[in-house]
Amino acid sequence: MxxxxxxxxxxxxxxxxxxxxxxxxxxxxxxxxxxxxxxxxxxxxxxxxxxxxxxxxxxxxxxxxxxxxxxxxxxxxxxxxxxxxxxxxxxxxxxxxxxxxxxxxxxxxxxxxxxxxxxxxxxxxxxxxxxxxxxxxxxxxxxxxxxxxxxxxxxxxxxxxxxxxxxxxxxxxxxxxxxxxxxxxxxxxxxxxxxxxxxxxxxxxxxxxxxxxxxxKVKIEKWKTLDYGEEAYPPCIINLLNATKAGKNIPHVGRFALAAFLLNIGKTVDEVLDIFRSSPDFSENIARYQIEHIAGLRGSRIRYSPFKCENMKSYGLCRDDGKSCKNIKHPLQYYYRKGIAKKRKNVEKKRIS
Ligand code: SF4
The missing domain is CATH 1.20.930 (Transcription Elongation Factor S-II; Chain A)
Known part of the structure; x- marks a missing residue:
């Protein structure tokens, strides 16, 4: 040219x-x-x-x-x-x-x-x-x-x-x-x-x-590894998590969304792998390979983010009841917002008692 x-x-x-x-x-x-x-x-x-x-x-x-x-x-x-x-x-x-x-x-x-x-x-x-x-x-x-x-x-x-x-x-x-x-x-x-x-x-x-x-880095890592527990998971992730634990067959995009979410909130590859053990077609080698890929430990070495809400909706994975996710654009945003609110509540409780 x-x-x-x-x-x-x-x-x-x-x-x-x-x-x-x-x-x-x-x-x-x-x-x-x-x-x-x-x-x-x-x-x-x-x-x-x-x-x-x-x-x-x-x-x-x-x-x-x-x-x-x-x-x-x-x-x-x-x-x-x-x-x-x-x-x-x-x-x-x-x-x-x-x-x-x-x-x-x-x-x-x-x-x-x-x-x-x-x-x-x-x-x-x-x-x-x-x-x-x-x-x-x-x-x-x-x-x-x-x-x-x-x-x-x-x-x-x-x-x-x-x-x-x-x-x-x-x-x-x-x-x-x-x-x-x-x-x-x-x-x-x-x-x-x-x-x-x-x-x-x-x-x-x-x-x-x-x-x-x-x-x-200290700030990012601290923020990423703060564990707020499952109570802070958004409805879409709770739904995928429960379905996986119950051994239901969830679509590939659902597995990706769940694995990416868990890895991004600081779960290890082994912890995520354990969650998928109940899947009906579970194969340790394949599942480990896929999770490591999402975690950025293989291939392009890029750690994947979970889907934003807009994409979760178009894949039919959103479970918002119209009240829980007001102004939420990303499942991770839900998690950190909820987690911080929970932490503040606990501090307030301690202060009063
Ligand atoms: S609005 Fe977003 S965070 Fe809430 S359930 Fe739907 S996809 Fe999940």
């Missing part, structure tokens, strides 16, 4: 094939990090990571020097990868993918197509005309399936229009799929250790990142 990324594009999409080629051509060596210029690159890399930690989104501010901006991305990967904390890696990858997505939303369709095919190797083409208006792109179904951002009816292949093995997509869908591709690409890069001859120049920055991250 005859499209050349400008330097500003490289700064917007520093993960792109073009940006990687450009970085190679710059021949920026590890020795260069010891110069004033190298310090600028490290500073910007640190700002990228710190924004991901503190705000979850990396602001699209360009350093005045676009080379600093471009170089700061692989530098940030090196720093985060070296820390080797999967929670930080995921947080950073998501923040970078959101930044890319913000740019892509205002990008020309030609550039979106170029990035998808040139960087990620997708089989994607423009759709000139046909009976379905508004679908500008056609994407090979395998590329579509490997970048679905969430398990929801809207993304199910059976709910999509297919033409000769290609999925018809609107611009917004392609941007969302690309956001996922960026996240997966970064997580893959972070899972591979980068070799560096002299690491001393990076150590103070790694220390700074560790300090910043440790404050947030």
């Amino acid at each position: 005859d499209l050349i990324f400008t330097k500003e594009d490289l700064a917007k999409y520093p993960f792109s094939k073009d940006a990687r080629k450009y970085v190679k051509e710059l021949k920026f060596d590890y020795k260069d990090f010891k110069t004033r210029y190298g310090e600028e690159v490290l500073e910007r890399a640190y700002l990228r990571i710190n924004a991901a930690i503190e705000r979850r989104v990396i602001p699209p501010i360009f350093d005045e020097d676009l080379d600093v901006e471009i170089l700061s991305f692989p530098t940030a990967l090196l720093l985060v990868g070296n820390i080797g904390d999967s929670l930080l890696s995921t947080r950073y990858a998501i923040a970078e993918s959101k930044r890319a997505s913000l740019f892509l939303r205002n990008e020309s369709s030609e550039k979106i197509l170029y990035l998808a095919s040139n960087t990620f190797g997708w089989k994607i083409i423009f759709r000139k005309n046909g009976k379905f208006q508004g679908y500008t792109f056609r994407l090979f179904f395998r590329d579509y399936l490997s970048h679905i951002p969430e398990h929801s009816p809207a993304w199910k292949l059976s709910n999509r229009i297919l033409e000769n093995g290609e999925v018809l997509l609107i611009r917004h869908d392609v941007v969302r799929l690309l956001e996922e591709a960026v996240k997966i690409y970064i997580l893959n890069r972070l899972s591979k250790k980068m070799k560096v001859d002299d690491f001393s120049v990076f150590l103070p920055w790694i220390e700074k990142i560790r300090n910043s991250w440790s404050k947030y």
Whole structure:
């Protein structure tokens, strides 16, 4: 495709094939990090990571020097990868993918197509005309399936229009799929250790990142592992849990929703596995594999979230009676809200007695 990324594009999409080629051509060596210029690159890399930690989104501010901006991305990967904390890696990858997505939303369709095919190797083409208006792109179904951002009816292949093995997509869908591709690409890069001859120049920055991250990590882990008990489970999860314990056959989406919920509130793989033992078709190996996959211990290493309420409803899994779940958008929101309220009540009780 005859499209050349400008330097500003490289700064917007520093993960792109073009940006990687450009970085190679710059021949920026590890020795260069010891110069004033190298310090600028490290500073910007640190700002990228710190924004991901503190705000979850990396602001699209360009350093005045676009080379600093471009170089700061692989530098940030090196720093985060070296820390080797999967929670930080995921947080950073998501923040970078959101930044890319913000740019892509205002990008020309030609550039979106170029990035998808040139960087990620997708089989994607423009759709000139046909009976379905508004679908500008056609994407090979395998590329579509490997970048679905969430398990929801809207993304199910059976709910999509297919033409000769290609999925018809609107611009917004392609941007969302690309956001996922960026996240997966970064997580893959972070899972591979980068070799560096002299690491001393990076150590103070790694220390700074560790300090910043440790404050947030403590909060996140404490929040995630607070056990409020089954009384705080939302009606949909109670229903799935009871059906599973009673040995009823629940649909695949129901099993996914239950396992993802339990893992996200801090249950271990073995604890979740035990709950599924009463399932009529229980197979320890298969169930363990699936639960580990949802927990992010296999495959893409992404920990899955339970479905949001909107998707639970469309799968017929919601059990709201019209009173219990007022203003609730996610089963986890229900759990933490209920759990915190229960905790406050207990504190109040103790205070009175
Ligand atoms: S509204 Fe949400 S949390 Fe409540 S039962 Fe339905 S899916 Fe579950």
